[in-house]
Amino acid sequence: xxxxxxxxxxxxxxxxxxxxxxxxxxxxxxxxxxxxxxxxxxxxxxxxxxxxxxxxxxxxxxxxxxxxxxxxxxxxxxxxxxxxxxxxxxxxxxxxxxxxxxxxxxxxxxxxxxxxxxxxxxxxxxxxxxxxxxxxxxxxxxxxxxxxxxxxxxxxxxxxxxxxxxxxxxxxxxxxxxxxxxxxxxxxxxxxxxxxxxxxxxxxxxxxxxxxxxxxxxxxxxxxxxxxxxxxxxxxxxxxxxxxxxxxxxxxxxxxxxxxxxxxxxxxxxxxxxxxxxxxxxxxxxxxxxxxxxxxxxxxxxxxxxxxxxxxxxxxxxxxxxxxxxxxxxxxxxxxxxxxxxxxxxxxxxxxxxxxxxxxxxxxxxxxxxxxxxxxxxxxxxxxxxxxxxxxxxxxxxxxxxxxxxx
Numbered sequence: 469x470x471x472x473x474x475x476x477x478x479x480x481x482x483x484x485x486x487x488x489x490x491x492x493x494x495x496x497x498x499x500x501x502x503x504x505x506x507x508x509x510x511x512x513x514x515x516x517x518x519x520x521x522x523x524x525x526x527x528x529x530x531x532x533x534x535x536x537x538x539x540x541x542x543x544x545x546x547x548x549x550x551x552x553x554x555x556x557x558x559x560x561x562x563x564x565x566x567x568x569x570x571x572x573x574x575x576x577x578x579x580x581x582x583x584x585x586x587x588x589x590x591x592x593x594x595x596x597x598x599x600x601x602x603x604x605x606x607x608x609x610x611x612x613x614x615x616x617x618x619x620x621x622x623x624x625x626x627x628x629x630x631x632x633x634x635x636x637x638x639x640x641x642x643x644x645x646x647x648x649x650x651x652x653x654x655x656x657x658x659x660x661x662x663x664x665x666x667x668x669x670x671x672x673x674x675x676x677x678x679x680x681x682x683x684x685x686x687x688x689x690x691x692x693x694x695x696x697x698x699x700x701x702x703x704x705x706x707x708x709x710x711x712x713x714x715x716x717x718x719x720x721x722x723x724x725x726x727x728x729x730x731x732x733x734x735x736x737x738x739x740x741x742x743x744x745x746x747x748x749x750x751x752x753x754x755x756x757x758x759x760x761x762x763x764x765x766x767x768x769x770x771x772x773x774x775x776x777x778x779x780x781x782x783x784x785x786x787x788x789x790x791x792x793x794x795x796x797x798x799x800x801x802x803x804x805x806x807x808x809x810x811x812x813x814x815x816x817x818x819x820x821x822x823x824x825x826x827x828x829x830x831x832x833x834x835x836x837x838x839x840x841x842x843x844x845x846x847x848x849x850x851x852x853x854x855x856x857x858x859x860x861x862x863x864x865x866x867x868x869x870x871x872x873x874x875x
Contacts, residue, residue, distance in 0.1 A: 474618035479515030486510030491614035507532035661687040666715040715808040737764030797821035803868040
């Protein structure tokens with residue numbers, strides 16, 4: 469049994485996309501036994517590019533069912549089948565992340581018609597769905613709509629099956645997809661990892677953490693570890709059986725989490741901001757051991773961007789105004805900023821210029837009183853790492869809304 473699928477997304481950033489159109493045909497090798505076709509309300513914007521490509525407008529999906537309303541039907545029609553699609557990795561990822569938002573782990577065997585077509589019909593100019601089916605004389609109506617593309621994919625799949633008279637390719641592709649090979653292990657372990665900052669935890673079969681690291685891109689780092697030929701990673705590559713993660717959203721949150729766990733990590737700030745001859749400049753700190761930099765940077769590029777921003781603010785022509793702007797040594801404030809994920813905010817409680825606690829809250833939660841904050845805050849140890857420079861940079865960039873401490 470097969471379920472032939474095509475999905476159109478709203479065009480949001482990678483791993484933030486939402487389904488706007490879905491079509492599934494259940495196929496028993498001879499005939500269609502069931503089908504499901506529906507627009508889906510993404511509960512978010514549709515990019516102009518996608519609107520032009522698919523002709524699906526926000527107005528069209530406004531009254532369409534939301535994914536949680538069709539989830540049960542998707543499970544029902546795909547149950548005990550192999551999911552087939554043209555570039556199936558995209559459709560499967562869209563389903564997995566949509567189900568994951570509902571707290572459900574959707575898993576199914578998959579089959580991709582692209583590599584099958586390359587084996588069965590070599591020397592085609594293009595293997596994109598539109599060009600390939602046109603070359604083969606397969607009708608395609610409503611291209612870039614789920615129904616039209618899924619139906620064309622079904623006809624393509626029928627042709628590929630008919631050309632595979634001994635079922636060798638279909639069986640081989642199925643075995644390769646589902647066999648527990650090292651490549652498939654990488655795919656399974658990394659397919660749902662986000663491309664966001666955070667802590668990543670590699671665990672063995674017993675659940676023991678064998679590697680924990682703070683990284684800028686959890687997905688990219690994990691794949692880099694698996695693809696490395698270095699002997700350093702050999703044992704880990706063999707032993708890891710699951711990967712978990714903890715999003716941080718910003719470097720400041722990461723450092724605060726490290727502080728709360730009493731983990732100290734040294735960080736280099738080799739470049740500095742200096743004010744000379746009525747001009748802000750960035751240079752290596754070691755070039756001038758007598759002059760203290762106004763700010764420190766991890767890279768020359770970070771410093772250059774800061775100077776560009778400062779130059780656009782006319783008030784900062786007066787360096788004393790700039791110094792006052794980034795000075796928070798005596799501040800007693802509540803800072804509000806972006807959280808670890810969509811719909812979440814973070815807060816910092818600063819007393820006498822030092823962060824004493826931090827926490828997270830839902831976007832719609834009201835936190836006007838200290839009693840409310842007390843239930844959410846995470847206190848920092850007295851020995852916490854100095855975040856003075858990071859907070860100055862955050863002030864400069866306007867990353868936080870600063871408020872007087874509530875009573």
